[in-house]
Amino acid sequence: MTRAVGCLLDLPADHISLTVLDWPGSHWAEPRRAPTNCSPLGKIVRPARGDTLSRPVEPVKEVAMLAATDNVDEAPFDPPYLYPDYRSSVLRAPKRPPVQLARGFHDLPGPVLGPRAVNWLDHDLTRQHEGEPLGERIVVTGRVLDSDGCPVRGILVEVWQANSAGRYVDLGDQHSAPLDSNFTGAGRCSTDGDGRYRFVTVKPGAYPWKNHRNAWRPAHIHFSLFGPELGSRLVTQMYFPGDPLMAGDPILQSIPDPRGRERLVSRFDIDTTVPAWALGYQWDIVLRGHAATPMGA
Numbered sequence: 439m440t441r442a443v444g445c446l447l448d449l450p451a452d453h454i455s456l457t458v459l460d461w462p463g464s465h466w467a468e469p470r471r472a473p474t475n476c477s478p479l480g481k482i483v484r485p486a487r488g489d490t491l492s493r494p495v496e497p498v499k500e501v502a503m504l505a506a507t508d509n510v511d512e513a514p515f516d517p518p519y520l521y522p523d524y525r526s527s528v529l530r531a532p533k534r535p536p537v538q539l540a541r542g543f544h545d546l547p548g549p550v551l552g553p554r555a556v557n558w559l560d561h562d563l564t565r566q567h568e569g570e571p572l573g574e575r576i577v578v579t580g581r582v583l584d585s586d587g588c589p590v591r592g593i594l595v596e597v598w599q600a601n602s603a604g605r606y607v608d609l610g611d612q613h614s615a616p617l618d619s620n621f622t623g624a625g626r627c628s629t630d631g632d633g634r635y636r637f638v639t640v641k642p643g644a645y646p647w648k649n650h651r652n653a654w655r656p657a658h659i660h661f662s663l664f665g666p667e668l669g670s671r672l673v674t675q676m677y678f679p680g681d682p683l684m685a686g687d688p689i690l691q692s693i694p695d696p697r698g699r700e701r702l703v704s705r706f707d708i709d710t711t712v713p714a715w716a717l718g719y720q721w722d723i724v725l726r727g728h729a730a731t732p733m734g735a
């Protein structure tokens with residue numbers, strides 16, 4: 439069972455692209471194993487939900503459990519589809535029951551990352567143009583983990599963000615803040631053998647949006663994670679510690695549990711900071727289980 443959910447750029451509804459995401463609570467299913475016994479291949483298997491029993495997932499015991507219980511506790515902090523304070527969700531939230539897709543849908547071939555699929559500079563958003571972008575240079579890094587704390591290797595991690603003035607390179611963004619000719623605001627990389635991603639960028643600025651009177655989005659970076667198949671995409675957002683705008687942000691606040699909201703906030707890390715060059719932030723992404731990072735937020 440899958441759902442179509444807007445890709446959350448917080449732009450007007452007609453600028454929202456649709457993608458197929460997991461049913462909430464499933465995220466990506468993976469074989470359960472002891473934390474000290476991570477698979478050398480970092481294998482992940484796409485979700486199940488209704489299609490579960492057709493999938494070659496091991497061990498069968500976990501698959502059967504998911505299919506039988508529709509266990510929302512697997513990702514207990516995902517936001518609801520409909521959160522009226524977040525106005526776009528009113529248009530976006532499904533009004534009819536989800537459609538059961540044909541068996542095998544999740545097996546459609548998708549992004550298979552070859553050795554040249556990601557350019558070695560794609561992770562550096564500050565080196566995509568002739569000059570350097572304005573703003574506070576930062577390094578954002580972390581690990582993509584499964585429910586057992588094992589690294590998820592070789593998946594595509596994409597980011598997009600506003601520039602340091604709070605402006606997107608998008609016709610739908612008419613905020614009066616300046617564009618930066620040296621900053622596009624998009625990058626990608628694949629996770630390494632430790633499940634780690636790393637981006638070099640500038641800290642995005644806050645920007646106004648029309649959700650409600652005097653609405654401002656806190657500084658954030660959008661993340662997309664692609665697994666081994668076309669349907670295995672997850673999207674979420676990363677925030678920065680101490681941002682006073684988070685308390686009034688209906689997108690972040692749509693996550694009902696404060697522990698879930700905290701999981702979207704990165705951690706300033708002096709060891710990630712590069713002396714005299716860039717500040718550093720750490721943010722791990724857990725795909726499922728009780729420590730799962732909220733998705734669709």
Ligand SMILES: [Fe+2]
Binds near residue numbers: 446447448655660
């Ligand atoms: Fe945004």
